[in-house]
Amino acid sequence: MSQRVNFINIDNFFTDLMYQLNYDLKAKKEKPEEIVIIEIDKDSLWIIDRPDHLADVIKAISKYSKPEVIGIDILYDKFKYPLPPEISRNDYLLDCPDEIDTVKKYPDEMKLACVINDKAIVDVILATYYFFNDKFEVEFISPLKFLKNAASYSAFVNIPKDSDNVNRKALLFIENENDRKILNNERIFYSMALAVSIYAKASDIEKIDRNTIEFNRKIIKNSSKNQDYFTVYPELLGPNYQFKYIKISEIRKNINNEDYLKNTFNNKIILIGVTADEAQDLKDTPFTKFNKDDKFNGMMPGVEYHANI
Numbered sequence: 001m002s003q004r005v006n007f008i009n010i011d012n013f014f015t016d017l018m019y020q021l022n023y024d025l026k027a028k029k030e031k032p033e034e035i036v037i038i039e040i041d042k043d044s045l046w047i048i049d050r051p052d053h054l055a056d057v058i059k060a061i062s063k064y065s066k067p068e069v070i071g072i073d074i075l076y077d078k079f080k081y082p083l084p085p086e087i088s089r090n091d092y093l094l095d096c097p098d099e100i101d102t103v104k105k106y107p108d109e110m111k112l113a114c115v116i117n118d119k120a121i122v123d124v125i126l127a128t129y130y131f132f133n134d135k136f137e138v139e140f141i142s143p144l145k146f147l148k149n150a151a152s153y154s155a156f157v158n159i160p161k162d163s164d165n166v167n168r169k170a171l172l173f174i175e176n177e178n179d180r181k182i183l184n185n186e187r188i189f190y191s192m193a194l195a196v197s198i199y200a201k202a203s204d205i206e207k208i209d210r211n212t213i214e215f216n217r218k219i220i221k222n223s224s225k226n227q228d229y230f231t232v233y234p235e236l237l238g239p240n241y242q243f244k245y246i247k248i249s250e251i252r253k254n255i256n257n258e259d260y261l262k263n264t265f266n267n268k269i270i271l272i273g274v275t276a277d278e279a280q281d282l283k284d285t286p287f288t289k290f291n292k293d294d295k296f297n298g299m300m301p302g303v304e305y306h307a308n309i
Contacts, residue, residue: 012164016286023238023287031244032237034068035307036268039245042276047248049080052108054272055115057251061270062121064261068200070116071125071192073157073273073281073303076143079107109144117150123199125192126151130158130174138174140189155195159283159305160231167283167300169223169231170309172213193309200269234309239287240300243307248272273303 038057040047047053054072061067096114116124126148129141140156148154156174159167174189188208190198198205203216210230213220224231237243246264254260274281275296282299291298 009164012162012166012168015168016166016289019236019286020290031242032307033244034267034269035243036265036270037243037245037301037303037307038251038270038272039247039301039303040074040272040274040276041247041249042278044248045274045276045278048074048274048279050108051076051080051112053252054248055108055112056255057248058112058122058124059115060251060255061261061265062115062118064258065265066267067122067265068267068269069123069125069152069196070270070272071155071196071306073127073192073271073306075127075129075141075157076109076112076147077141078144079109081107109147113144113147113150116147123152124150125195125199126154127157127192128154130156130189138189152199153190153195155190155192157192157302157306159302160229161284165284166288167285167305168233170234170305172220172230172232172309173208174229175210191306191309193306196269196271196306232309234305236285236287236300236305236308239285239291239294239298240296240304243304245275271303271307273301273306275301275303 054074058070061070096110096117116126126143128143128148130138131141133139142148143151143154156171158171160169160171162168170191170193172191172194175187194213198215201216205213205215207214211222213230220232222230223233251261277296281302282296283302283305285298285300285305287300288298
């Protein structure tokens with residue numbers, strides 16, 4: 001048994017080394033232009049608990065630019081504050097008043113739902129998490145139902161770890177084999193990376209099974225020997241900050257600046273996520289052990305891992 005474990009560790013080490021050598025040897029490239037990451041750092045963590053302010057950011061971006069899609073790597077599965085007694089706890093989306101910002105009785109989460117409900121402006125993908133119950137069946141921790149109904153899609157944001165707790169792979173979809181009514185009774189559940197790609201390209205899946213995914217004239221092959229899961233090895237660009245990052249506080253300062261928002265977000269794929277240590281969403285990757293002096297001690301924010309996929 002121990003020999004098998006040693007073999008796996010050695011194999012992982014050389015995989016990581018090849019990632020790092022490729023990163024060190026390649027010429028410094030410009031950051032990919034098609035993806036912009038909106039960063040919620042330590043100074044802006046309060047926004048997680050105030051989805052109405054996140055709604056203001058999304059509303060301004062959608063008003064002054066035309067992004068391809070927005071993926072939000074934050075789970076809104078419960079109300080932060082108790083609902084006023086006059087607000088119904090019904091699970092469907094309530095009718096949104098024209099000036100919801102002035103209606104004090106509406107919870108912050110409802111204001112976010114009313115903004116992302118307008119899919120004619122931009123498709124918004126919300127985060128969900130999967131887990132396996134005692135019967136090894138898939139269960140989901142999903143957004144509040146009216147938020148999920150308002151969004152274009154709810155995608156899982158789990159990132160699988162290898163036995164040494166390093167993230168080297170990406171799970172692209174989960175298949176429901178039990179015919180259980182979960183997550184809108186769908187059979188296939190997409191990851192954030194796959195859902196964002198589909199909505200950004202406005203392309204339907206042409207084929208999806210345990211071996212192959214085909215869409216937008218691309219063919220993706222399953223890298224896993226275990227056919228129960230469709231995983232790939234993402235082409236990680238580097239330790240971290242290999243994409244264009246913009247602090248959400250900067251956007252809030254320019255929330256009425258049409259030129260800034262248009263030039264920054266027009267025709268972009270936008271991912272919104274947390275980079276603060278407190279969120280515990282920093283990932284060990286093949287680069288971590290070689291870049292301990294780098295930002296985040298060489299770890300990668302989860303939102304950037306999705307961008308790499």
